Amino acid sequence: xxxxxxxxxxxxxxxxxxxxxxxxxxxxxxxLNGNSLGVMPLAAPVRAKHVMLQEWADDLTASWNKAQWxxxxxxxxxxxxxxxxxxxxxxxxxxxxxxxxxxxxxxxxDIMRRRAPEKRRIVSxxxxxxxxxxxxxxxxxxxxxxxxxxxxxxxHAAIDDHLAILLLTHVNxxxxxxxxxxxxxxxxxxxxxxxxxxxCHSVGAIPIEFGRSDADFAVGCTYAYLNGGPxxxxxxxxxxxxxxxxxxxxxxxxxxxxxxxxxxxxxxAAGILRYLCGTPAILSxxxxxxxxxxxxxxxxxxxxxxxxxxAQTLTSLFIQLVEKECAGSGLRLLSxxxxxxxxxxxxxxxxxxxxxxxxxxxxxGVIGAYREPDIxxxxxxxxxxxxxxxxxxxxxxxxxxxxxx
Amino acid sequence: xxxxxxxxxxxxxxxxxxxxxxxxxxxxxxxLNGNSLGVMPLAAPVRAKHVMLQEWADDLTASWNKAQWxxxxxxxxxxxxxxxxxxxxxxxxxxxxxxxxxxxxxxxxDIMRRRAPEKRRIVSxxxxxxxxxxxxxxxxxxxxxxxxxxxxxxxHAAIDDHLAILLLTHVNxxxxxxxxxxxxxxxxxxxxxxxxxxxCHSVGAIPIEFGRSDADFAVGCTYAYLNGGPxxxxxxxxxxxxxxxxxxxxxxxxxxxxxxxxxxxxxxAAGILRYLCGTPAILSxxxxxxxxxxxxxxxxxxxxxxxxxxAQTLTSLFIQLVEKECAGSGLRLLSxxxxxxxxxxxxxxxxxxxxxxxxxxxxxGVIGAYREPDIxxxxxxxxxxxxxxxxxxxxxxxxxxxxxx
Numbered sequence: 001x002x003x004x005x006x007x008x009x010x011x012x013x014x015x016x017x018x019x020x021x022x023x024x025x026x027x028x029x030x031x032l033n034g035n036s037l038g039v040m041p042l043a044a045p046v047r048a049k050h051v052m053l054q055e056w057a058d059d060l061t062a063s064w065n066k067a068q069w070x071x072x073x074x075x076x077x078x079x080x081x082x083x084x085x086x087x088x089x090x091x092x093x094x095x096x097x098x099x100x101x102x103x104x105x106x107x108x109x110d111i112m113r114r115r116a117p118e119k120r121r122i123v124s125x126x127x128x129x130x131x132x133x134x135x136x137x138x139x140x141x142x143x144x145x146x147x148x149x150x151x152x153x154x155x156h157a158a159i160d161d162h163l164a165i166l167l168l169t170h171v172n173x174x175x176x177x178x179x180x181x182x183x184x185x186x187x188x189x190x191x192x193x194x195x196x197x198x199x200c201h202s203v204g205a206i207p208i209e210f211g212r213s214d215a216d217f218a219v220g221c222t223y224a225y226l227n228g229g230p231x232x233x234x235x236x237x238x239x240x241x242x243x244x245x246x247x248x249x250x251x252x253x254x255x256x257x258x259x260x261x262x263x264x265x266x267x268x269a270a271g272i273l274r275y276l277c278g279t280p281a282i283l284s285x286x287x288x289x290x291x292x293x294x295x296x297x298x299x300x301x302x303x304x305x306x307x308x309x310x311a312q313t314l315t316s317l318f319i320q321l322v323e324k325e326c327a328g329s330g331l332r333l334l335s336x337x338x339x340x341x342x343x344x345x346x347x348x349x350x351x352x353x354x355x356x357x358x359x360x361x362x363x364x365g366v367i368g369a370y371r372e373p374d375i376x377x378x379x380x381x382x383x384x385x386x387x388x389x390x391x392x393x394x395x396x397x398x399x400x401x402x403x404x405x
Numbered sequence: 406x407x408x409x410x411x412x413x414x415x416x417x418x419x420x421x422x423x424x425x426x427x428x429x430x431x432x433x434x435x436x437l438n439g440n441s442l443g444v445m446p447l448a449a450p451v452r453a454k455h456v457m458l459q460e461w462a463d464d465l466t467a468s469w470n471k472a473q474w475x476x477x478x479x480x481x482x483x484x485x486x487x488x489x490x491x492x493x494x495x496x497x498x499x500x501x502x503x504x505x506x507x508x509x510x511x512x513x514x515d516i517m518r519r520r521a522p523e524k525r526r527i528v529s530x531x532x533x534x535x536x537x538x539x540x541x542x543x544x545x546x547x548x549x550x551x552x553x554x555x556x557x558x559x560x561h562a563a564i565d566d567h568l569a570i571l572l573l574t575h576v577n578x579x580x581x582x583x584x585x586x587x588x589x590x591x592x593x594x595x596x597x598x599x600x601x602x603x604x605c606h607s608v609g610a611i612p613i614e615f616g617r618s619d620a621d622f623a624v625g626c627t628y629a630y631l632n633g634g635p636x637x638x639x640x641x642x643x644x645x646x647x648x649x650x651x652x653x654x655x656x657x658x659x660x661x662x663x664x665x666x667x668x669x670x671x672x673x674a675a676g677i678l679r680y681l682c683g684t685p686a687i688l689s690x691x692x693x694x695x696x697x698x699x700x701x702x703x704x705x706x707x708x709x710x711x712x713x714x715x716a717q718t719l720t721s722l723f724i725q726l727v728e729k730e731c732a733g734s735g736l737r738l739l740s741x742x743x744x745x746x747x748x749x750x751x752x753x754x755x756x757x758x759x760x761x762x763x764x765x766x767x768x769x770g771v772i773g774a775y776r777e778p779d780i781x782x783x784x785x786x787x788x789x790x791x792x793x794x795x796x797x798x799x800x801x802x803x804x805x806x807x808x809x810x
Contacts, residue, residue: 234683279501281686
């Protein structure tokens with residue numbers, strides 16, 4: 001692994017290599033920020049044009065049936081289902097992750113208030129996605145509950161008989177560290193609590209098993225590894241044991257049992273459809289489908305198993321190469337070293353020049369991200385990142401570090 | 406007005422006529438459903454293509470700054486402001502109408518619970534948009550309030566000292582009947598209540614004055630008269646006297662005072678920005694701007710005053726012509742006869758054949774809408790509907806009625 005040929009050979013035998021041709025990659029750049037915004041599938045602008053010129057411009061309101069606008073939330077949910085380990089009609093695509101988290105966390109709190117009103121403790125991780133914590137804070141105030149933020153290494157101990165709800169980001173957005181969904185959910189259940197998962201930073205990057213993990217609720221975004229487009233709508237999943245037991249608070253007309261009956265009285269739809277609220281953003285929803293279709297195609301190339309394997313290899317090689325080529329530069333690994341505990345993300349820290357390094361890399365066409373106060377973050381989306389990208393990125397990083405010192 | 410020439414002459418002198426060229430109109434059709442989904446501005450697919458191929462595909466995350474994705478919600482809100490009679494930075498575009506109504510109605514209830522906890526009555530109209538009633542029902546349960554649905558003619562009397570919040574759809578989606586926003590708000594304020602308005606069916610159709618009406622909160626959609634595209638994001642306005650007093654419940658990261666600081670603690674942004682929640686659907690948002698830009702251009706042709714005048718003339722002529730040409734057919738006027746009490750919508754009823762008539766008209770290229778149980782609804786969006794469309798539509802209607810009898 002000490003010269004580029006090694007990486008070229010890995011690309012040559014990469015079973016996922018044909019899928020790279022499904023995307024538009026930025027010219028003269030190595031894009032290592034797909035964990036923030038995925039690249040554009042080539043089918044996406046074709047779909048966008050069709051929605052604009054045929055479905056909207058020519059067919060107008062007839063498209064609710066003719067182009068199946070009405071059923072898009074469930075159709076797209078069914079394309080996410082295989083990536084989340086659930087069956088058909090268990091996921092809908094709608095709204096944003098934050099709005100969907102409000103729906104499910106409210107519902108979880110409502111269940112716990114009925115089931116065990118003495119339990120008022122919500123536990124989450126200090127480094128959870130901030131928006132998850134904001135939504136949780138607001139709902140804790142509404143429900144008279146308290147939000148305890150703990151470090152990752154004290155999480156297990158924090159799951160005790162006082163716990164009402166465990167709310168976790170499956171993969172840490174700063175470090176790429178993965179929580180064990182099945183283990184933590186089992187421990188929460190053992191103590192009579194519910195488990196709510198945010199898979200924004202894991203869906204499409206590592207295999208997810210909502211069903212086998214026996215999770216209670218989950219939300220996730222589609223604009224990162226699923227390549228759905230900027231701000232593409234999010235998704236929501238509720239375990240079938242809960243879904244019909246209770247109504248969610250954002251009771252809009254799209255979640256009504258009969259939206260077109262224009263009843264005055266709210267009557268929630270059966271199943272996950274009740275988690276819909278208002279009229280969906282059809283254009284953003286439609287374009288998202290192109291991203292999901294690449295994952296469908298990927299099933300013919302080994303699917304999530306192969307994607308996960310490649311993510312582990314890409315990130316392991318990056319870590320090894322950085323530690324070899326940039327030794328003594330002050331860069332330190334923030335992500336877990338064990339590939340099993342890491343999604344397709346590597347974060348490094350630099351005590352003084354993190355921001356400057358990211359900027360200098362960007363000027364050389366290597367796109368990573370800086371995060372306060374000292375973090376350099378690099379995402380390796382396996383569907384379109386090459387092994388040679390790892391080599392080339394580290395060579396640029398090494399060169400930048402030489403310039404700085 | 407007894408032959409087509411009269412309508413041709415009106416088209417010839419229509420000051421708004423040049424704006425029709427800004428839109429793609431469906432071929433061989435008279436589209437009278439713009440109150441449900443506006444037609445496509447010709448600039449919209451150009452903008453969509455740019456967002457796809459430049460902002461997303463090539464520039465990726467750099468577009469948050471470079472393409473000003475970050476400030477789109479406020480930029481677009483500022484383009485709606487002149488249509489709503491408010492100043493700059495008072496409106497944001499985000500989420501759906503239902504989600505935005507949840508935010509403002511929750512906030513209004515929270516204010517009233519502090520200000521006058523004994524007042525627990527919410528009043529709305531029986532024929533309000535169903536989604537408004539659903540959201541209100543859920544929030545009434547949360548806040549221990551009651552929702553009273555009254556008929557339009559008893560609305561005035563229902564505003565008394567027990568009232569906490571008046572929640573009204575400004576223009577009735579079934580009949581086009583307009584409420585007097587200023588009068589009803591003043592009466593609500595006189596009794597110590599707040600007024601929340603849904604302007605989905607009035608914005609872009611008739612002049613709106615949130616400021617001069619002294620309303621408290623408002624929401625509206627952009628996919629109808631504003632021609633923003635299918636399911637385009639909605640907007641939300643909060644009177645400056647309330648906006649900084651209280652946090653709204655959907656406290657997502659986009660409404661944080663410093664979204665990119667990734668604080669663990671929620672701190673609402675100053676002003677209307679705090680009403681943002683999650684990541685916005687950039688593609689749908691961007692395309693919406695093309696619709697708003699036509700309204701900006703319309704200011705050079707008389708603006709909302711001329712748009713309103715044309716709406717009144719179009720709908721008045723349609724009513725007169727239907728009553729003359731289709732006399733004895735069983736069709737009856739459901740909309741208010743007084744043009745001052747009507748937005749750009751005419752609803753008729755037919756005792757036995759409403760659905761069949763709408764279907765037959767559609768087969769002949771006249772697109773209206775059927776609503777249960779006996780309503781035929783025709784929208785006349787003044788930016789692109791011609792006076793000759795009124796004549797042609799009624800001639801087709803007359804012919805259809807002859808076939809049916």
